Amino acid sequence: MLNIEKIRKDFPILHREVNGRPLVYLDNAATSQTPQQVIDVIVDYYQRYNANIHRGVHTLSQEATDAYEAARIKIQKHFNAQKAYEIIFTSGTTHSINLVANGFSSLLRKGDEILVSAMEHHSNIVPWQMLCERTGAVLRVIPMSDEGELVIDEYHKLLGPKTKLVFVNHVSNALGTINPIKALINAAHKIGAAVLIDGAQAAPHVKADMQALDVDFYTVSAHKICGPTGVGVLYGKEEWLKKLPPYQGGGEMIAEVTFEKTTYAELPHKFEAGTPNICGGIAFGAAIDYMNAIGFDAIETYEKELLAYATEKLGQIEGLKIYGPKRNKASVISFNIEGIHPYDIGTILDKLGIAVRTGHHCAQPIMDFYKIPGTVRASFSFYNTKEEVDTLVEGVKKAKNMLV
Amino acid sequence: MTIQTIQEEIVDEFSMFEDWMQRYEYMIELGKSLPIIADQYKTDDNIIKGCQSKVWVHAELDHDKLVFTADSDAIITKGIIAILIRAFSNQKPQDIIDADTNFIDEIGLKEHLSPTRANGLVSMIKQLKLYAVAYQTQLN
Incomplete structure (x- = not known):
């Protein structure tokens, strides 16, 4: 109680x-509201150890790096991802989806099909339309019923040898529908398609288990689960994250740079160009702690x-x-x-x-x-x-x- | 009557109300008396962008004066546009261009004036003035 x-x-x-x-x-x-416990973490960061991460030799930088990476591990544990580096910090769900959509530009061919549900948020429609424009892939829609549920029979009919990707939200933001994602994922995997689940609306209500779901990509925004705005994560299976090219170029995401060639950093840094929302990431971890303490x-x-x-x-x-x-x-x-x-x-x-x-x-x-x-x-x-x-x-x- | 006089009249009417509910109820009443746009002008071209509800406005020159008709699918929005049209319709284009809109603030609808608000009051005012500019050019 x-x-x-x-x-x-x-x-x-x-x-x-x-x-x-x-x-x-x-x-x-x-947007969910923010508890004092999370606000305190934000204030504490700026009062005590605000510094850039991953490259400083000084104490503040090390403390900020430790707190940021500890938050990544909290999020990994919460979503039961196998590896901490499968958790990529982003600015939120929209950024997470765009990162994957952009990555698939180089993996899709003309005529490939991607399935999207009829009850998606624009952020889970538009990036895929843009991807289709770039690659010549075809966007097909899993229909919904009058009751606001996906028509699963139609989904099975749409799945075919050309299907490469499936995108569905875990919970619909407009209707609240909880989609049967485990069954959708299993069916897609049978024909070798990858699945991205937009978990933005599910995260505040249920604890999603990445390994049990066997999902390929899962996206979350911190501000829906008592965290700050402007930060979120992309969970991606290691094998997929290795296949996808980097999304943005910049600092942090490189191993070595010369004017002739740059080699990219290992996961997760390959996808984390530039100075991230350090405070936001740490506060996201605190929000996860807060929610779990309530249960x-x-x-x-x-x-x-x-x-x-x-x-x-x-x-x-x-x-x-x-x-x-x-x-x-x-x-x-x-x-x-x-x-x-x-x-x-x-x-x-x-x-x-x-x-x-x-x-x-x-x-x-x-x-x-x-x-x-x-x-x-x-x-x-x-x-x-x-x-x-x-x-x-x-x-x-x-x-x-x-x-x- | 000049735009200024009509605006003062509207401010006067609204000053009688003690709370927001009465003001809104009156606005809703005004919405019902809005000169409705003819169906033929209820086209996508005449929709004002930036509103969460649909708002259509049409302008026509009657001698040297501009006459507005409008409609919206939301009643509060209809009330707001009715107030604007009462102030600006049947006026010379140049007077519409020169008119200020401080009376919106004075009748307690300031909250609707924020350009980021989804009701599009600012867009409506802009659109009425754009019509005035267009017809003024024509008159010249």
Whole structure:
């Protein structure tokens, strides 16, 4: 059982007011809030050992390097990657995906096929379209059902000898759907295709095991799991990371440089050109520690309870439609009220101190699928309460009365 | 009436309200009285970029004055554009170009003025003024 009252004390931001009312923060799928324990790590870094890493001989540089590499190991252990150097620090999921997409430019041929799911974030669509433009490969889409689930039979039909890569999110940001990634990975591997799973939305809710999943690439952003913005990781299997060429050139990623030829550094540095977000990486490690101290099993149980409560309460509002699956879903509710634009609801909720996301959630194909301009999305974290759900429900009712 | 007088009138009306809810309810009411754009002009070309909701604006010259019609799929956005159009429609293009928009701040809608806000109020004002510039050139 989680002690929510105690947990909320860790988050200074949850105690502020917005428009004269206590903040009800329900935009966790966009960015989670940061606990004091992580903020302290950030402050401590700049107060005590801010220095560039991996090349200094002085004490500060060594301390910063040790902390940064310790964070990498924490992240490796958390995701159960086999090797620490299979964890590449990036600026976040978008950077991670672009790194892989760019790397595959040299490995794909004209006519090769890559499969992407119909419920992807734009960041997991656009890089692959760009890759197709560069290589002549063909992008094919795994369709989804009205319930917001992938049509697995169609996926099996799409898989073929030309399929080289499959990209699917672990959890859909717009609908909350938890995709059956293990089965998708197994099927792709049978025909020799590589799989990238976008784990940005899954990481705050479940602990993904890289070895058990046998996934080739997995991407995560720190700011979705109580860490800072601008940092994330790419997990890649060693064999794949060795095959891919470097993404960006610069310092840190080289072994030797002459004007005739440069040899690249070993993993993970080959993909980490330039001075990284050192403080961010260290704070990411602290965020992982914080989440694990609370415990992912307890988080999952509590969030399910919140989701069920919110689904029931919102469902009682006449004319309110929830998009996405009824089961196998993360704590995200995407909804609309008949005849009202989601933007209007979001504006009124903001005036009431309630933060939600409105719009297409960077997943326009899903909105086109449902033929809607967007949705209102409330996403719940382990620090949200049932009282906050009640405030949301009251807010939505108030908005409905004003707007109809 | 000059743009200045209309703006003062709007500020006056809004000053009667005590809280944001009343202001928003009034704005929603105003949205319902917006001079609606004819279907033939509800084209992609007439959509104002930078809004989370769709906003269409059309401008037509009536003698020496510019007349605006518009629509939006979101009611609050419709209210905002209705306020703008009330101030700027049926005015000479040069007057529209010269008009300031401080009244938006005074009626308590300042929060909508941020250029990064997804409602596109700033884009709407810019678009109305662009029409005025285009028609002023034509008149010259």
